[in-house]
Amino acid sequence: MTDLEELGDMDEKLNLHEADAPPEETKTGFLPIQTNWFDRLFISVVIWVALSLIWFRFIEPFGPSIWISNAIALALAVLIITKG
Amino acid sequence: MHSNKLGWLLLAPTLLVLFFFGVLPFIYVVYVSFHQWNPFAVNPDMVFNWAENYRRVVFDAQFLASLGVTAAFVFFAVISELILGYLLAQAFMKDFPGKAIFRTIHTLPLIMAPIIVGSIWKLMTTPSIGIIPNLLDSWFGYNLNIGQSAIAAFITTVVMDIWHWTPLVTLTLIAALVSLPPDPFEQAQIDGAGKRQIFWHITLPMIRPAILATVFIRLMDALRTVDEVLMLTGGGPGSATRYVGVHIFKEVFPRTNYGYGSAISVIVLYLTIVVCWLLYVFLIAPRNKKG
DSSP states (O other): OHHHHHHHHHHHHHOOOOSSSOOOOBSSSSSSSOOOOOHHHHHHHHHHHHHHIIIIIIIISOOOHHHHHHHHHHHHHHHHHHOO | HHHHHHHHHHHHHHHHHHIIIHHHHHHHHHHHHTTOTTTTTTSOOOOEEEEEEHHHHHHHHHHHHHHHHHHHHHHHHHEEEEEEEHHHHHTTTOOTTTTTHHHHHGGGGGSSSSHHHHHHHHHSSSTTTTTHHHHHHHHHOOOOOTTTTTHHHHHHHHHHHHHHHHHHHHHHHHHHHHTSSSHHHHHHHHHTOHHHHHHHIHHHHHHHHHHHHHHHHHHHHHHTTHHHHHHHHTTTTTTTTOHHHHHHHHHTSSSSOHHHHHHHHHHHHHHHHHHHHHOOOOOOHHHHHHO
16 A cells, blocks of 8 residues: 555545535525524624623613513524524 | 544544633633632632623723723734735845845744833833934934823834734735735736736735734734733823733732623623624625635
8 A cells, every 4th residue: 555545545534535524504594694503603692792791881770680681682592593 | 433533532632732721711711700709808709799790891981991992002003014014025025135134133023022022112112211212302303201192102002013013914924925826917917907906906815815814813912912011001101001901911910800800801802702703704704605
């Protein structure tokens, strides 16, 4: 077996060929970009944190609890992950 | 199945190091950020206080002001470094006398520790003994005193960052420019394209990935600038150069307010990730979609 053949064999063992890798499941929902499930989870977390900080700063001083913001963020997360 | 196991086995040392030195400290900082914890206070225990630290952060005027000056610092520093770095990279693509020496001198700041850079600039900008105030005074009659003028202090920190980090941008862009194939440029010249057209329609699109990678690296670095600014201005005068990194340092170390400092750190990390992600989404993702 030559060196090159040996390398090729190693590639196969390590599953380094992109063609052999499972295809990434991406989709285009209502979000303007193609996303996979992790992207949508990430976007949900980003929105959750932003919404919480905005709530603390501008809405909570008038009374509404932060749990309302968490509930909205959770609903948005479900929507984004399933339909985004 | 066998190949997957082998792959994971080979990856395991890297993943373990990443977990223990990257993921675990991050989780710990997030954990601390939900506590009131000052180990040198009367009550040194960690007290869980829900999101009280985050609630305090959004009303912290000093933190919000530091975010503003950090944004200005990052904007001016990164843009200037990119333009200067590109011009220098183009200059280094051509042959000129003393090129090797100039390139070595140009790269020297890059190998210096930030604290050394801060010390050097502190010496160079100290009124009466520093070379910069002396030269500015004799050439333009301008009295530079970064201990008194907020604008001068801010500009000096930006210039110091440019001096320190432009070589990194230059080296990255040289690598990108060297790897460009000559064919499209020859073809464009044959078709009668001017230098400007070649730059906008061939060079820039082809080195775009390198530019974006450099912007990401510099953006993240500039957002966490602490030591050189702390050495040069100490965050002053007033809070003119109190960038978020300096603000966190002052909150965590002199005041030993670990819980609140951790909350600010998490928010700064969040903002850094969001800015980089937005850059990625608007500059890279649409291009990939088209391709």
